Amino acid sequence: MIFVYSKSHIIRNAFLCYSKEKAYGGVYVFSDRLRFLTASTLINEAILILDTVCSPIQDIKWLHNKMLSRVGVDKIYYIIKPQIIGGILGVNEKVISKLNDFSELLNNNKSRKAKSLNEALVEKVTSHRSHQDFLSYELNAQSGREDYIKKHGRKSYLDHRYQLCRKLKFETRLEYETLFLMLNKGTSEKDCFI
Known part of the structure; x- marks a missing residue:
């Protein structure tokens, strides 16, 4: 499963449409940070994507801090503009800056059985x-x-x-x-x- 947190209607629809086009049914998008946190806390195997472009920075910091203690760094990805990747995130952070990055993530997780x-x-x-x-x-x-x-x-x-x-x-x-x-x-x- 892949959970996406974004306040942007366009980004949420893009993720849903692209995952349906690729026939991957395990992508869930959230605009409510508490629902995102609740679902990602329980489902440890989910990959988490945080939109830093359209979501308020306070929400991203809050979710980032909560997620670090619950699921670890290796399952968190960030949507960020390619022009500003340099100094914003740490060296170990995983970044999605292009649709190809998301496509690769879908392909790597396609073998897992998708439940609702x-x-x-x-x-x-x-x-x-x-x-x-x-x-x-x-x-x-x-x-x-x-x-x-x-x-x-x-x-x-x-x-x-x-x-x-x-x-x-x-x-x-x-x-x-x-x-x-x-x-x-x-x-x-x-x-x-x-």
Whole structure:
């Protein structure tokens, strides 16, 4: 899978169209940095592309710092204009400055089996067997959460949520809630950037 973060509608559509043209179905684009962070934290094997041309520099710095501690440098690529590659990024940073670079990245990852983003997220979340009962309630949106609290109490709910957040490597409650919004809504290539 390849996750692209960009605020530019043109860049997002270019990545989607080009990947469809090359028959590679595992490209997901995001304009919401929290959804991008949540998905990339859970799906370790994803390649991450950050658009430094059209996205605010604060967003890029924030995502870069979060990603370094969670997935490492080797999976992060940057979209940058060829004229300014020189002094902006470090020597070890991977850069996409032309469509050929993205094409090469697609060709290198074509051998991997492409799942839908929703399937991959569900698989990662449900792999924690000790929280199966809790997850079955949590996946039923608001009514499931209220049913769990009525049955087991608020303290139990908060304890399970905290433990699950730690196992999933989330740092904030917002990441956790974003995950369940994505799971309950379902995600496709087009609705990642809504």
